[in-house]
Amino acid sequence: MTGTILVADDDGAIRTVLNQALSRAGYDVRCTGNAATLWSWIDRGEGDLVITDVIMPDENAFELLPRVKKRRPDLPVVVISAQNTFMTAIRASERGAYEYLPKPFDLKELISVVGRALAEPRSRQLEKLPDVGEPMPLVGRSPAMQEIYRVLARLMQTDLTVLIHGESGTGKELVARALHDYGKRRKGPFVAINMAAIPKELIEAELFGYEKGAFTGATSRHPGRFEQAEGGTLFLDEIGDMPMEAQTRLLRVLQEGEYTTVGGRTPLRTNVRIVAATNRDLRQWIGQGLFREDLYFRLNVVPLRLPPLRERKEDVPDLAHHFFAVCEAEGLPVKRMDTEAVAALQNHRWPGNVRELENLIRRIAALYPEDVITAQHIENELDDGPAQPAATPAGNPSETLQESVERHLSDYFAEFGSALPPPGLYHRIMRDVEYPLVSAALAATRGNQIKAAELLGVNRNTLRKKIRDLDVRMMRGVR
Structure with a gap:
């Protein structure tokens, strides 16, 4: 590859490193420590690609980028920054940067980005996002989060279906909201539905709506979440808990762009972006016949894993x-x-x-x-100190309830044989469920048994018996 690379960074060491690396790769390199010199080069039509830091002594690169894209729309600009926030990635993308790389960056990756940009020059006019100041919908500067920011920045101006994988509490809905709030559908509604929180027999009616008389109690027409999200984003949380019948209906929406209400006959066209999320391994569920493989591939257009x-x-x-x-x-x-x-x-x-x-x-x-x-x-x-994981009565403390049940079944059949019904299975599994539940209630109420009993909706004597039977380790100051 050949070409002239314009480098702007107020850090002399960064300029030296980039100059040496790019020169060894066969490029002509011109370096400056300020935005004024960079703009003069660009204005005169010089350079084939720009690498610029965000913070410059005389001008912010995000203020310079719109002028660059207006003056020379085909000039690729690679933004580098030590700020490393979600909004840095978003602003770089919406102002037309070809790529954003957080400092410290890998030189091999930078050389690869430069090669791609010069091999595939492009010009695109992106809808300008509103000035949102510096909100922090997502927080973190770790390498894992930087990669997520970069992926999200590329997805903002698309309608691609996204499947977010992550444990409970990792922020899956925050990511879905960020995709909506900073994407091209931000003027439309954001509608979220948690499959695990709705009785399975009601999910189809909740998603697609129902007509008057469709079932007992349907006294009037009710719009579903697809209709409510029209023109915006529909977030399907815990998609693995969707029953098979609803999966079939959802597959048709993704394939044909239309659906029918429960009790309805006329297909309705839909214009929504689908973002789904799960804390389960859907591929394992496919093997168990619990999730449709064709639906998985339709949802998994862009997989995004949130790290714990x-x-x-x-x-x-x-x-x-x-x-x-x-x-x-x-x-x-x-x-x-x-x-x-x-x-x-x-x-x-x-x-x-x-x-x-x-x-x-x-x-x-x-x-x-x-x-x-x-x-x-x-x-x-x-309670347990900073480095101690939450205790459980048995098994791996990180295992899911599903894994716990499967482990108990395996242990029982290994012990008693498949010809005999496994005795006491219910009570042993309930112990694994009740122990963390009681522990969490006591922790949330700082050990106050009266409040913990109210939180759980049980009698205080019942809670005391559970604490004794389960041998729940008590906090200091329990009342």
Whole structure:
């Protein structure tokens, strides 16, 4: 490859590294430390590709980019930045950058991006996003989150179907909302439906609506979620819990772009973007006959995996500060953490992911009068200490309920043989369910058994018996 690369960065070391790497790759390189010189080169028609930092001493690259795209729409611009936030990736994309690379970047990847950009020059006019300031719909600067930001930035101006994979509490709905709020359908409605929260026999009616008289109790026509989301985005959370009949209907929508209401006969055209999410391995469910393979391929056009918090612990401080800021905006006292408190947060396993961290921060902001949060505060609220996972009575603490049931079945048949009914299976499985439920209720109420019983909807004596029978380890100060 040949061509002239214009490099703008106020860091002399970065300029030197880029100059050497690009020169070795066969390119002519011109470097500058300010935006004014870069613009003069571009205005004179020089250069075949631009690599620019966002923060320059005389002008922000995001202010320069619109002029570049207007003056030379075919000139590819690669944005590099140490800011590394979700909004950095979005702004780079919506202002017409060919690619965004967070610092520190891999030189081989940069050379590859330059080669692709020069081999496939393009000109595209993107709809300008509104000035949204610096909201933080997604928080984190880890490499895992940077890759998610880059993928999301590429998807904003498309209607491609996205399937988000991630454990509970990783922020799947936040990602779906970001795709909508910063995409070309942002003026339309965002409608979310959780398949696991709706009785299976009602899911079709909820999704597609129903006609008057379609079933007992249908006294009038009711619009479904597809109709409510017309022109916008429909988020199908926990898609793995959708029953087979509804899966067949959804497949037709994805294939034909139309559906019929329950009890209806006339097909209705639909114009929605589908974003689905799951915390299950749908391929395993396909093998068990619980999920349609053809629907999986229709949904999995763009797969997006959200990492659990334990895989991006470097984001914990930013997330904690963000949640404290949210609490402050809601009227709670201002808090700050000392370095030991931050370390305690980072050492915790976070089985509940970002949602667990958010709940912890909200609880601390509301309950503790101190302005400075220490490691002792964190450890008190985590109970087991920062590095201890939540205890379970048996088995792997990270296994799902489905995996627990399957493990019990396997153990039982191995012990008693397939010819005999496995005795006591119900009670043993219920123990695995009740132990974390009771523990979570006690933790949420700081060990107050009266409040925990009210939370669970059981008698206090029943709760006491459960604590005794399950041998639930109690917190300090339990009442």
